[in-house]
Amino acid sequence: MKMVASDIDGTILGHDGAISPRTVEAFRACAAAGIEVVFVTGRPPRWLDPLREQLGHLGTVICSNGALVYDLGEEKILSTKCIPIPDLLAAREAIKVAVPSASFAAETVEGLYLEPGFLSAGDPEPLRQLPTRPLAESLKEECGVIKFLAKTEHSTADEFLAKVRPVVAPWLDATHSAPKTALLELSLRGVNKAATLSEFAASRGVQAAEVVAFGDMPNDVQMLSWSGRGYAMASGHPAAKDAANMLAPGIEDDGVAQVLERLLAVRGV
Structure with a gap:
């Protein structure tokens, strides 16, 4: 595991707009272990406050289902794939x-x-x-x-x-x-979360087999299929579960945190 790629809504962010403390700690532990964390979302840049305010994430975010890559720390657009x-x-x-x-x-x-x-x-x-x-x-x-x-x-x-x-x-x-x-x-055409995540991972020297991804909805399907370990949330859409090769507990059970804690334990972190 060299990279963790996570959807936001319905995966780590609940309907109440909160990311659980356990999930926050799991992502921080990944970063401390030298694992790159990237969020891959349908949200545009102006809706990224939960990452900044609750997680303290100031790195890369793949927005708008892969159409835009954003540096949250610098508040700067890195690339776009626009529709004519x-x-x-x-x-x-x-x-x-x-x-x-x-x-x-x-x-x-x-x-x-x-x-x-x-x-x-x-x-x-x-x-x-x-x-x-x-x-x-x-x-x-x-x-x-x-x-x-x-x-x-x-x-x-x-x-x-x-x-x-x-x-x-x-x-x-x-x-x-x-x-x-x-x-x-x-x-x-051809723009989705997986396509842009694969480009980003390659720029970091990371292969698909080294990526752990989390998602819950149809817009996560390609990302979950592409990643070496693609975890659909148990609380997610059937299409996401069909595409994934792993199943995480639901968001209400801090499913992402549970998986990351287990993977970090295997690494001895």
Whole structure:
């Protein structure tokens, strides 16, 4: 074990927004043992405060499902893999034909662009304050779209994904990570957590067999399959469990901490 790669939401961060003290200590023990720790998340850089504030992590974070690599200590973008605006708009039209109730938003390096109808009554007030315009009007090529979002109120996330994935395949890859909302996350073809993690690991001289990864949702599938030890959370989505070669206890049982403590003990740490 030379590198630990972990998802955040549903894997180490609970619905209450807290990372348990046991999990914090396990990651700190890994770092003290010389094991590189990298977080691989669907979150954009502006939503990384739990890592900084609760874990004290100031290293690399792979954000937006692999589309952006961020240095948290320097608060600096290291690389991006952006969606061309024509591809995004073509995919939008294809989704609208397949699922007429779909609504859309785009995550860029600058912030979030929303179309009318995307927000729901329960969304946080800061989001509700954002202006809404058709993406064809608001997005310019220089915006740097790192994630395209599609949502519907009329199906489950898995059902929505099954309809959308084939129709966007010429331009984008689709996945999801929201357990209770039919919200899809679309990236440039070939961009996912595993693709960017493999590049990052190689830059550190680390092979897949030396990486231990943790995740819980469909957007973790490629990462869990690629890693030498891919642990799906027992509390996670069936697709994550099918992709992983290991199973960790659920987040409510500090599953990541349990696994890391055991692996560190084997190393004699």
